[in-house]
Amino acid sequence: MGSEDICYTGLDLGLGCQGTLEIPLKSDHQRQKKPCLKFDHFFPLSLTPMATRSFEPSLKLGLSEETYKAVTEIDMNKAHEESADMYRQASPHSAVSSFSNASVKRERDLGSEEVQIEIEIERVSSRLSDEDEEGNARKKLRLTKEQSTLLEDSFKEHSTLNPKQKQALAKQLNLRPRQVEVWFQNRRARTKLKQTEVECEQLKKCYETLTDENRRLQKELQELKALKLSTPLYMQLPAATLTMCPSCERIGGSSSKRPFTMAPKPHFYNPFTHPSTAC
């Protein structure tokens, strides 16, 4: 949807944008969050009750994917080793490579290096055991910083993936192809949402500007009408014929035979093609 399509508003004296441009940008449930659980521990898998809705049918799907099987078999064995590797590879500024930067800060606060390694190990382990052998206790994983970075880089290159690319990326990231696919879906959706928010803001500004301008023009019209009524005809020419349209800054011709002409001919105003005046 191009902005020109959205914001075509003929600016004339009849302009009356009565609608509101307000759109719901966040779903309701997000505003009505119930109090979340405390997570002062990092082992919620063992403490959190099984998720209710989302995980029922999907778990078997996840388990049926051969990639995941392979990864699980291999990685359950090397989980500890791998997480230790990740930790070793990390730079001093990203000592804990998973979760967000904020959680890195949080973990720094938590204390010793040993504790942080434990946390990382536990994370990798719990990530790999997100689905148990019955496939019914999956905890939401958090991608590591490296995984997120790679996904982001990949998204910059192409926002959709063909099956080959998906497989390759999944392998590279040590994730299931389905996870990569879902990540891209979410990423596209959220990029679009952000763009919509930006456009919405522009439209709101545009609407406000046009409303102001309309108000001004209405006022000017009233003044001119009043002037016309109260002034003898012979006094109306030629001075009163010179007036400027504020939207286009064209002068209604003083040579025109019609007094109070705002512009030589009607013209339409598109705020996206004339952003400097209205928006």
Next chain:
DNA sequence: GCTGTCAATACGTAGT
């Protein structure tokens, strides 16, 4: 693939 939604997780902050 897109959209709407749920739910886990993380963080900030006010109150104690």
Next chain:
DNA sequence: ACTACGTATTGACAGC
């Protein structure tokens, strides 16, 4: 310092 609460982010899913 600890806790409770509100809110933002994000992985995952269902339905289309």
